[in-house]
Amino acid sequence: MRSTSLTEAFPAHTPAASQIFTTVLSHGPLTRSEIAGRTQLSAAAVTKAVRPLIEAGYLVEDVAEDARQPVLGRPANPVRVDGGRALFLGIKVTGDELIAVLTDLCCRIRVARRVPLTSREPKAVLTSVAGLVQELLTEADGFGVQVRGLGIAVSGDVDRAAGVVRYSPFLEWRDVPLAELAATTTGLPVTLDNDVRALTVAEQWFGAGVGLSDFALVTVGAGIGCGLVVHGQVVAGAHGVAGEIGHVAIDPAGPRCHCGNRGCVEAIASDPAIVGRIREVTGASVADATAALALAHDGDPGAREVYARAGAAIGRGIATVANLLGPERVIISGEGLAAYDLFAEQIRDAFAAAAFGSAADCDVQTRPLPFEEWARGAAATAIQSFTTSDAR
Amino acid sequence: MRSTSLTEAFPAHTPAASQIFTTVLSHGPLTRSEIAGRTQLSAAAVTKAVRPLIEAGYLVEDVAEDARQPVLGRPANPVRVDGGRALFLGIKVTGDELIAVLTDLCCRIRVARRVPLTSREPKAVLTSVAGLVQELLTEADGFGVQVRGLGIAVSGDVDRAAGVVRYSPFLEWRDVPLAELAATTTGLPVTLDNDVRALTVAEQWFGAGVGLSDFALVTVGAGIGCGLVVHGQVVAGAHGVAGEIGHVAIDPAGPRCHCGNRGCVEAIASDPAIVGRIREVTGASVADATAALALAHDGDPGAREVYARAGAAIGRGIATVANLLGPERVIISGEGLAAYDLFAEQIRDAFAAAAFGSAADCDVQTRPLPFEEWARGAAATAIQSFTTSDAR
């Protein structure tokens, strides 16, 4: 066990130090002069900010890599984040299970766990969360490092600053102060955020959004969601709602959506929408998305057509985002990606057709993010809170 | 004439001073303690930042308003921007005319001018701009204050930082370094920006967007455009394209748009689209938007129906923006607002139907902005450059 106490603060008290740490965290090992270049700070400022971070053990100097080609002048000393210096927990709460991960400071998953939920009542969920946290804290003891924060991700309208779930349709919650409740129960600092935004933070810091100031993350699956990063910050929306690409209406003649509207992307391309439509079209008794996928892979033309339409809907939705925001990149992810071979072409075609002018230059890429990634996103928000809270 | 030279810099060298000036500019007269509250700075910092601005004449202390109700304690001394301290020019370049305004530092229009364009060639336009600037500079002499900057607004893909018009369909320009050309010709510091973004800046600083960190400005007219402010900054897009609400596709069965796609908002609700559709539907020989409007106001049911559809399209477009970004407010403006009584209801209904969850809490308001406002927007960008350039 380390001798550090839980109250020990992260030693990045200045914006510069905070920025430097984040830069190193995202961009792997960097020499001090590379840091200076990236952050627009002077080399002197970097030296001064890095020292306390190294002394506190959050950064370490890389041992000289032998593989480095010899260059003129004094060799540079790369610095990197010591992932093992701290641990974090991330929990994604869905309607019927909890997915949890224990990660290190670099947000690498060390342990993953799933627990089914028996009830959606806040109290019952809280109990399950507490149990899961206890379990993972025990695991964490094995690493000899303290867990410094817990991130919780919930779908729906979540107020991160207040730590309150304003409204979650899946859980049927309204105004549940989950952050405070969980903090009291677990004794850990808790960061609560919307699930898609949490995943977006993880992508921004550790994934395909690294270094980009404007990108979008589209998740395809049971619902269609979208996390947006504009001006380098995750968009939260003035009323807590943003990135609702699933309810962008692309066809007035389309199927009715559970939101009451017609032709939402989600009413065409979400797993339930696809399954339902395949049932209608083929008459087959398709149980779930897996069965639907199997049917389409078996070559059923009706099923394939449904997937094709879904792809076109997603492509149009993405084009809408591109037309409005002009992001540098769009990352497509989610469980629905399992069907990617069935609608990739349609996504691409619909996007290309509907994107206006140079908005079409936007780089659209796919990235399979296993379900644990959502929990990892929650952990990323905890890391974010930990490394910036004291630095405001 | 003042004794100040053109090279005299704006005396806000620190971020704090810049922020304070902008706050006072947008929020009218403010006492020092109100400034401190709004900017999260200490009262001492405000005092120190305000002094040089007052000494340089950019801020003045309001004479005590007698109408103020007597309050306990020392009366506060409100400070406001002295609009008369500097003048700016703004020019909006359209396909067939130049619209120019001379404004003061508070962006109040002092003189407005219009000049038809005989050619769209960059050289010819530049000559017209130079002539117009000369004329307005002469007018400005009458005020005894120097003109400190020129803003130029052009529709299309404009790179503000580089001062280059990348591509303007209306002018048929590609990669014209207009800022540099105009600066050389006129001897003024030139700020070049996209027209909708310029108008958005004006709204953000002086209009219905004051104090909001997230809002959208939708312009309806010959085209349908949209300026977005997210996290307090105007969105420019990674590839120079953003806010293309006009090319958000809302109906796969809709009319073909000049962009090649089907069912774009612009293909349904722009002036040319409305005029064309009214011709089709009624068979009447409608010359332009004014004639179309007259026909609808006369009660022609076909024409009214076309406007109703246009309203629904705009409402759906706005709902798309609200779903994706969750802005606090959407401001609808543009020449097309002349027909507002014909589609207001449809805009509202379509928006309410298509907005998801609390995205519908977004405040949708209309604001008639006469055509000179576009030129005023250009002037606002010049003011922005002037007051922040030296401040880093």
Next chain:
DNA sequence: GGCCCTTATTTTCTGCTGTCAATGAAAGAA
């Protein structure tokens, strides 16, 4: 090995910003 060249990092010094706490100012109230 000694010396020079180059690049990386650190040190030292300095300017400057913004905060803190105390003080002055300008009313109305007692």
Next chain:
DNA sequence: TTCTTTCATTGACAGCAGAAAATAAGGGCC
């Protein structure tokens, strides 16, 4: 007149970040 209240200013000070100069750490060359 004196007190109270609120607004504004002052002066001391901590601390950040930049500039320039110094130092470190290699390789190459004689």
